[in-house]
Amino acid sequence: MLQHTFCHISGLGAKTEKKLWEAGIHNWGQISCSTAVRLSPTSRADLAQTLEESLTALENNPKYFTKKLASTESWRIFNQFRDQSAYIDIETTGLSDDAEITTIAVYDGKKIMHYIQGHNLDDFVRDIRRYKVLISYSGTGFDLPVIERYFKIKLDHAHIDLRYVLASLGIRGGLKGCEKQIGIDRGDLDGINGCFAITLWRAYQLQGDQAALQTLVAYNIEDSVNLERLMVEAYNRKLLATPFAAEMSLPSPKLPVLPFQADRDCIRRLGGGQ
Incomplete structure (x- = not known):
């Protein structure tokens, strides 16, 4: 495109x-x-x-184009640079300026990478340099500036923020709301949100609750993996307004095998999914 x-x-x-x-x-x-x-x-x-x-x-050099395109049109670089793209999502201890990153999930369409504070979080800085494009939901206002502040780095990547692309298609309501509008079912993670992610982290930090950590990482990874489905859907819908939809539309991506699963008992015990 x-x-x-x-x-x-x-x-x-x-x-x-x-x-x-x-x-x-x-x-x-x-x-x-x-x-x-x-x-x-x-x-x-x-x-x-x-x-x-x-x-x-x-x-x-995908950033050359994203600097010249409106945020609603950044989708145009996707197919050209798909193999150099990473879907990214973070979880934090809150929304304040001194909030800490607890976990990061990165998915490149083939491989899932996860990073946990106190384990391997610093490895993210090295690994993310492998990519030229970051794809997020609301990353412009949250994920990317938080990452830059927390690690004291500059992310010099092209960026597709799906919040703006999807909104231009009439798909709004936060990441989970957008997923529901295109038919994505989160299963055991349905109803879990960023606030409960903080609860999960606290349970792990204060009580050593491994089930809570597993559920948090599963939730974080789900966010990043679902970004690919949203990206492809947005790309195909945007193509419908061009003469190129028939020849350039992309098939729905295959879901990867997820390395973590949500713990139902843990979610129920901590009052999530309600």
Whole structure:
């Protein structure tokens, strides 16, 4: 989809992009020599340089595009850079500025990685450098700035925040609400939320409750794994507004085998899922 995209060119918006598609101009090579659609002086002046930079960035620089695209249009980079992407979610001790990260889950479409405070949390900083794109839900306002503050690092990745992409499709209501709208069932974790995740961590910290830790990590991992399903669904729905849906739509991803399962007795004992 990325090579069919023109709205990252200065002064060229969605309406003009649609006119280009309708005129049969479907890729960067075709627009450079076409006069079928009148472009603004700003767009015409920026065209050659942007296309040259775009071809270079197409190899390994997804951030070039996300810096130029609106947050609702960041989905366009997904298929091009899917194999360099990581779905990320964190759990914390709260929402205050001094809140600590308790667990992090990262999924790259093949491998699940989890990080736990007091065990291997610092390994995250090394591992996340393997990827060029981070995919989150509300990561712009929470996950990414918390990670940067906590580890004192800068995440120099391209970022797709599904909150904005899904909202532009009319899918809202938090991560769990969005999941329900596209038919994702969390099973034993249904009804568990971020507040209960804090309860689980406290039970582990204060009482050494291993079942609580297992349930917390299972919950965290579920968040990250489900992001892939949301991403693919958003990508396919966005394609419906383009001429390319029939040829470029993606199949639903296969669910990985999850390394942890929620403990029902623990959830009931701690008052979760109600």
